[in-house]
Amino acid sequence: MPDNHYPSIDIEFIEEHVIASGKLVKDGVLKIGSTTTYVVDGTQAIYKRSILVRELIPGQVCFEQATGLAFRFSFMGALLEWLERNRDWKEGAYIVPQDK
């Protein structure tokens, strides 16, 4: 697999952390087809309070959208841990087994 192929992330994992952040408005997870929109609580305009992801592979969120959400909802540490544990991906590359 070439290194420019970024790993995808389970949407369940993403959603768990987005909800746990406590920043969403009540029932602020909106699913239309492959698109999920997360709506943050507050009084600002909707376009400033919503952030969407789209599953190009069912159940998966692409790297760019996942990191965008991780920044916005402050779970980058958990995301990086998840990537290492589930995708063998660390510090910008896939982990290559070391020769003994």
Added chain:
Amino acid sequence: MNTTEANIKVTRNGGKIDSISVLMPIWNKQSDHGNLLVKLPLLGIDTIAKDEKDAEKAIEEAIISFCIASEKFGQGVEKELLSLGWTAIDGDTGEPILGFTISDESDANMMLERLMQTGENYVNQHLEIA
């Protein structure tokens, strides 16, 4: 001279949004990772798609999501569009429409006008919301 480059007409049924008719520019760009990045700048939305065909679906989903989120968690589609810079205009038959209008010759608007012209026109006469 005012040029309306985009418009949205909202059809309501007993106060509840029923469908919308949309004309607005969108941009597609191939990402470094083989996806298509799809921008709906007049709605402040970026989404992604597998290819050109999937982009149609991505746009529909994004617009429907925006409408539902605006109704459910915001101040309604019309007011949320106003806060994105859209303005209320009168349609040909006098019905209320929201348009995105470029009105004067400031540098910012010239830039916007060029952007409008380079975008692809997305047209959907009847997009069911609910």
